Amino acid sequence: MISxxxxxxxxxxxxxxxxxxxxLAAATFALFLTSDLRLLAAALAxxxxxxxxxxxxxxxxxxxxLRVLWPFLAILALWHGxxxxxxxxAEIVLRLLTAVGLANLAxxxxxxxxxxxxxxxxxxxxxxxxxxxxxxxxxxALVIRILPTLVQNGQRLSEAWRARSPRRPGWxxxxxxxxxxxxxxxxxAEALRARGGILETKET
Numbered sequence: 001m002i003s004x005x006x007x008x009x010x011x012x013x014x015x016x017x018x019x020x021x022x023x024l025a026a027a028t029f030a031l032f033l034t035s036d037l038r039l040l041a042a043a044l045a046x047x048x049x050x051x052x053x054x055x056x057x058x059x060x061x062x063x064x065x066l067r068v069l070w071p072f073l074a075i076l077a078l079w080h081g082x083x084x085x086x087x088x089x090a091e092i093v094l095r096l097l098t099a100v101g102l103a104n105l106a107x108x109x110x111x112x113x114x115x116x117x118x119x120x121x122x123x124x125x126x127x128x129x130x131x132x133x134x135x136x137x138x139x140x141a142l143v144i145r146i147l148p149t150l151v152q153n154g155q156r157l158s159e160a161w162r163a164r165s166p167r168r169p170g171w172x173x174x175x176x177x178x179x180x181x182x183x184x185x186x187x188x189a190e191a192l193r194a195r196g197g198i199l200e201t202k203e204t
Contacts, residue, residue, distance in 0.1 A: 006054075006058055006061055006062075006108040007057075008061070010053075017110045017114035017115055018118045020109070021106060021118055024103060024106045027099075027102055028099050031043060032095070035091055037087065037094065040091060040094035040095055041094060044094050044098045047101040047105070050105055051063065051101070062101075062108060065104050065108075066100065066101060066104060068151050069096065073093055073096070076089055077089060077093065080092075107144065112144060115144065116141050119136075119137050119141070120133070149184065153181070153184075154173070158173060161173055
């Protein structure tokens with residue numbers, strides 16, 4: 001597994017995880033309240049500025065992690081180009097880039113353990129109802145933790161295909177990618193079983 005947090009230490013690393021996630025939720029909500037392209041473009045510029053403030057290394061690391069969005073952006077651009085709904089397409093693209101960029105910024109400056117604490121706090125009402133939230137908390141943490149690994153696996157498979165063929169990899173890497181994902185899931189399950197699984201322990 002790789003860590004989502006940035007190797008470059010910033011001031012935001014010291015901010016409370018709950019405050020950062022609350023700000024992220026508020027900013028994302030605000031993005032969906034406006035359809036003004038000027039405001040959305042300003043929000044995107046502000047997001048990029050936040051990446052640039054800590055320095056070039058942080059900026060490059062952040063932009064590299066957003067590369068996974070380009071296939072989706074290309075599909076959106078193609079569709080709205082064909083349907084001649086340019087304004088709607090620009091609105092969706094700007095909103096998507098900004099929202100995901102802000103979410104990535106939050107994960108880059110927040111340790112996974114701090115996120116789990118926030119998730120556990122949010123699940124407190126469920127525990128008071130007698131429900132076990134351990135599996136829920138662990139599932140969210142694992143999704144956050146594993147996604148970068150899946151992205152890297154996909155990139156490595158695509159690069160390996162291009163090194164052996166002039167054709168685009170396309171659907172041809174789906175099967176090996178699926179097998180890699182299943183293999184990672186199997187190893188993860190074994191690691192969880194070796195550590196006692198996800199049985200709920202009584203809190204003192």
